[in-house]
Amino acid sequence: MTEQTALADSRAGHGEKPDGAVVRDALGVGVAVGLSGFAFGVTSAGSGLTPVQTCVLSLLVFTGASQFALVGALAAGGNPLTAAAGAFFLGVRNAFYGLRLSQLLALPRAVRPFAAHWVIDETTAVALAQPTRRSARLGFTVTGLSLYLLWNLTTLLGALGAEAIGDTGAWGLDAAGPAVFLALLAPMLRSTTERAVAGLAVLLGLGLLSVLPAGVPVLVAALAAPAVLYVTGRRRGGARDLAEPGPVEKEDR
Amino acid sequence: MNTWIAIGATALGCYAAKLAGLLVPAGALERPLVRRLAALLPVALLAALTAQQTFADGHTLVLDARAAGLAAAAVALVLRAPFLLVVAAAVVVTAGVRAMGG
Numbered sequence: 150m151t152e153q154t155a156l157a158d159s160r161a162g163h164g165e166k167p168d169g170a171v172v173r174d175a176l177g178v179g180v181a182v183g184l185s186g187f188a189f190g191v192t193s194a195g196s197g198l199t200p201v202q203t204c205v206l207s208l209l210v211f212t213g214a215s216q217f218a219l220v221g222a223l224a225a226g227g228n229p230l231t232a233a234a235g236a237f238f239l240g241v242r243n244a245f246y247g248l249r250l251s252q253l254l255a256l257p258r259a260v261r262p263f264a265a266h267w268v269i270d271e272t273t274a275v276a277l278a279q280p281t282r283r284s285a286r287l288g289f290t291v292t293g294l295s296l297y298l299l300w301n302l303t304t305l306l307g308a309l310g311a312e313a314i315g316d317t318g319a320w321g322l323d324a325a326g327p328a329v330f331l332a333l334l335a336p337m338l339r340s341t342t343e344r345a346v347a348g349l350a351v352l353l354g355l356g357l358l359s360v361l362p363a364g365v366p367v368l369v370a371a372l373a374a375p376a377v378l379y380v381t382g383r384r385r386g387g388a389r390d391l392a393e394p395g396p397v398e399k400e401d402r
Numbered sequence: 403m404n405t406w407i408a409i410g411a412t413a414l415g416c417y418a419a420k421l422a423g424l425l426v427p428a429g430a431l432e433r434p435l436v437r438r439l440a441a442l443l444p445v446a447l448l449a450a451l452t453a454q455q456t457f458a459d460g461h462t463l464v465l466d467a468r469a470a471g472l473a474a475a476a477v478a479l480v481l482r483a484p485f486l487l488v489v490a491a492a493v494v495v496t497a498g499v500r501a502m503g504g
Contacts, residue, residue: 181485188489202405209413212420214448219412221455229408237415239447245440247423248432256424265421321497324471327455328492331472334448335479337441346442347449354450359461370450374442378435 171284175291178271182213183299188325189216190307195317196224200308207304211297212269214333215240217326218367227364235367246273253277253285267293270333342381349373471496 186207193203198220206216215236222232247268253276256264267289275292279285311317338344350373357366456472457463474495478488 185486185489188493198405202409206409206412209409210416212416214444215412215416218447218451219408221451223405223408225454225458225460229404230411233408233411233415235447235451236412237419239444240412240416240419242440242444243416244419244423245437247420248426251424261424262421265424266417268420268423319497319500321467321471321493321495321500324456324468324475324492324496325489327452327468327472328475328489330448330452330455331475332479332485332488334445334452335476337445337448343442343445346445350446350449351453354454355457355463358454358458358463363461367447367450367454371443371446373446373450374439378438378442 166280166284168284168287171279171287172291174278175275175288176295178275179292179295180299182271183296184303185213185329186300186303187307187310188322188329189213189220189300190304190309191311191314191317191322192217192307192326193220193304194308194311195322196220198223198308200305200312203308204301204305207301210236210240211266211300212240212243213300214330217329221326222364222367225363228362231362231364231368235364238368238371242270243268246270249273250276250289253282254289255282264289264293267297269296271296342377345381346373346377349377467496467499470499 189207190203193206193216194200198206203220206219210216210219218239219232219236222235223229227235247265250264250268250273251261254264272289272292276285276289279288311322314320314322317323334347338347350370353370353373354366357369361369452472456468457465459466471492471494475488475492478491483491
């Protein structure tokens with residue numbers, strides 16, 4: 150409880166932020182990202198999923214990177230559980246967003262199972278940027294609601310549109326998936342550690358492509374994270390460095 | 403059927419991850435090493451996925467129009483273009499290169 154109030158107090162110092170401004174910020178993010186559900190709908194249809202399957206993914210999974218990863222892995226002919234594992238590991242970051250948000254929003258227990266569905270990159274980024282608990286709650290809710298509605302609507306339009314278009318490849322729509330991943334990845338490459346992890350992961354992901362079943366190379370590439378962490382930890386003298394969370398620790402993107 | 407199994411497993415797993423963050427007591431996942439690993443895991447996965455979906459065709463590596471599209475997306479990112487524009491750049495350039503027979 151002390152942590153919660155301390156967090157709120159440190160932010161309250163910046164003064165109140167008008168509700169209108171919070172709603173504007175939240176809608177800006179919600180609408181811009183919500184529209185990219187169209188790219189997901191098209192990509193998913195191009196990967197061979199039916200419009201119903203595509204819409205169920207957006208309704209029930211509702212975390213974009215995992216959705217793109219899943220349909221990509223299925224299109225490559227991966228085993229369903231291997232494909233789901235890759236999508237799940239990408240979704241694990243949302244657990245850490247939830248930790249930050251549960252202190253910041255201080256939601257009643259009964260509300261948490263519902264709020265949980267909206268705990269994603271964008272809602273976390275907007276909520277953490279607010280000066281007070283009240284505006285954080287407002288920002289979280291407006292971003293979550295606008296993004297959820299639009300993401301699902303544009304997913305449906307994309308899935309139906311892809312059927313009408315026919316060959317999505319001719320329209321270059323198969324490039325939407327990797328472009329989305331790159332756009333999510335770019336702001337994360339802040340220091341040498343992140344770049345080393347990304348570089349090693351690319352080598353593993355591409356190098357193992359021809360020797361392992363579809364979907365598995367991505368899971369092996371995830372080991373680049375602990376591997377680089379281990380090496381940098383050793384090089385800098387271990388525990389001391391790891392005990393001090395630097396700016397790198399900010400999980401909001 | 404396989405697709406539905408994958409969808410069900412992903413939906414359950416991703417929801418469980420989201421809910422866990424809101425329900426577990428603060429501090430349980432706050433160990434610095436765990437947090438660093440959690441921050442780096444998406445970096446590794448996204449990098450591998452970007453590379454594979456750009457350069458893979460089944461089990462072989464290829465250099466085709468998608469590479470040009472991804473390069474366009476990278477340029478858009480460097481120019482700080484908004485998210486939708488980055489994706490649009492990749493799509494348009496990929497389609498353009500293919501239309502020219504690339």
